[in-house]
Amino acid sequence: MATNLPALLRRLQRVEVAVRAAVAQRRETDPNPDDPFRGLYLSDEALDATLATGRGPYLPWPEEDEQPRRAGPAGGTDRLDALATAAGLTPLDVALLLVALAPDVDSRFEQFYGYLNDDVTRRRATIGLALRLCGLPEAAASARVRLASGAPLVDLRLIQVDDPDRPVLTRALRVPDRVSAHLLGADAPEPLLTGLVEPVDDHGTPPPGATELGQALDRARVRLAYLRERPGASALALGVAALARVGRTALAVDLPRLADSPRSAELATLVVREAVLTGAGVVIGPVGGDEPWEIWAQLATGSAPVLAYGGQAWDPGWSPQAPLQVEVAPLSAVDRAAVWRETLAGTLADGVDPASATAQFILGAPAIRRAASVAAQIAAAAGEPVDESHLRAGARTQNAAGLERLARRIVPEVSWDDLVLPGSILALLHELADRARFRDRVLREWRMRPGGGRGHGVTALFAGDSGTGKTMSAEVVAGSLGLDLYTVNLATVVDKYVGETEKNLERIFAEAAGVNGVLLFDEADAIFGKRSEVRDAHDRYANIESAYLLQRMETFDGLAVLATNLRANLDEAFTRRLDIVVDFPVPDEEARLALWERCLGNRVPRGADLDLGFLARSFELAGGHIRSAAVTAAYLAAGVGQPVGMAELIGAVGREYRKLGRLTLESEFGPYLALAH
The missing domain is CATH 3.40.50.300 (P-loop containing nucleotide triphosphate hydrolases)
Incomplete structure (x- = not known):
């Protein structure tokens, strides 16, 4: 403050010179200068003197002194000069600002202004007094507009004009605290x-x-x-x-x-x-x-x-x-990697490449710095250098929370080893993950999808019977990329009112744009169905929904997976726009045996009579049903306090058959038929 105050005080000396002249002039026309109650009432003599002399301007505004001013923190010669330049203030504006500012810098001016206002309760300069102190008549229109709306002093709240109910000339002028503090050298924000x-x-x-x-x-x-x-x-x-x-x-x-x-x-x-x-x-x-x-x-x-x-x-x-x-445009992969390295310099584990570990996360520089800070904190808490898991955990914290209100968030807990699928299907899933990792290089650097207003997203279709592993595969892909999975049941998005379905979908896509995650649309056939010939209003609006979704999927920049049990019901226009289509088969006997082994795991106690080969040969169940039966068998075994045996597993399969509406035939259950009931 001390560096700017002397310069401002020198400027206020001009106001004091004008005030001294005004006080002297006021005394010359005062009929009773020794009246102890002056300012509290209006005498006949004072009124006669006012009628005789009028309210002309005081002496002309003193000329600026030539003493050099110190440089102020805001630039220019001092803060007042810098403010005048930045706000486009005229010399008259500066003079009016100084007159209004004086009581906030020197309390004597409260008394001066009370005397000149002829009212001890009005201790700030009024518009009329300010104009007269600046050597201008009160009726000068070109001067009065400098204190009206449209002028920088008022529009920028550099001067506050109080008492709007009073006549213009008697409205008080006040400099807001933030402005006076700034001119005195303080930098605390509003x-x-x-x-x-x-x-x-x-x-x-x-x-x-x-x-x-x-x-x-x-x-x-x-x-x-x-x-x-x-x-x-x-x-x-x-x-x-x-x-x-x-x-x-x-x-x-x-x-x-x-x-x-x-x-x-x-x-x-x-x-x-x-x-x-x-x-x-x-x-x-x-x-x-x-x-x-x-x-x-x-x-x-x-x-x-x-x-x-x-x-x-x-x-x-x-x-x-x-x-x-x-x-x-988003940062390129090279630029993102540079920000990661710059922020985490000296804390990365040996051999960790932020570029490859976070290639699937499309983040701006501020988000990367925040994510890097979180990753460093996680690593420090574990007493380790920052590795890939810390980088991905930090990146996930930058996801917007709005999507969780519209979709169910799943933190992936499964990996590629947990999938029991044919090699060709696994290859397609790995390709999907690679597309997410390298889309920046292929689509932006190599420009393999130019024009057409298409987004840089990756879209896949998972088709297959219920329980064949569609949702789990999406979770594995998300987990391999270090992303969260957000599942949206499209059946709950469809609304019977016209236009509401599109609004619901747009909210989901808009929120998903701020999230680095995998968006799974479950029961996709609920809305991605084939467009039909328009025979009535229902057909027309159904086709509008499909057409909207076709267009919105093309402009989506994220990673989306559509899951359906009925691929035949999907419109061909959708399948053309998909990057990858994965058909999940019903598992064969070998796959079912692996699924039974995987679902029971190595922690569940097993009975001596367990025959998983029989279960795999006899019961054509999908992976989801096998998992459900294994869980049911574990509960049955826990209830009687013994290991999981064939009795529990057959009973669980029988319950699964009843859920599916299938008959329990002797040809399938063989000697265990009685246990299925």
């Missing part, structure tokens, strides 16, 4: 913006496009830009880096929270004022499209650049000012 605004520093290597955007801000004097970010991109990081290129810090504004406030327009003005005071730029978002128009109107005031960002296209109706529109 308290009302706590939780809404956060200063953000530029970190590390700038994202692609930062230099070009910075040049636009500098050369073209761009005041408003809209950064449309793709999934996995960070418009915030781009905006911060671009502002750093033009020598500005960044104020990151949480737009949804700001828009939800009942004082959103006022807070938007305070955001702009904070940027003007500190010489910063505003990076605000994400834009939802339903923000009050007053927010954009307030953000258009002042000279601070405003960089808004969001995932949707800019609507010209949002703001009267046309923005510079910039597409923000």
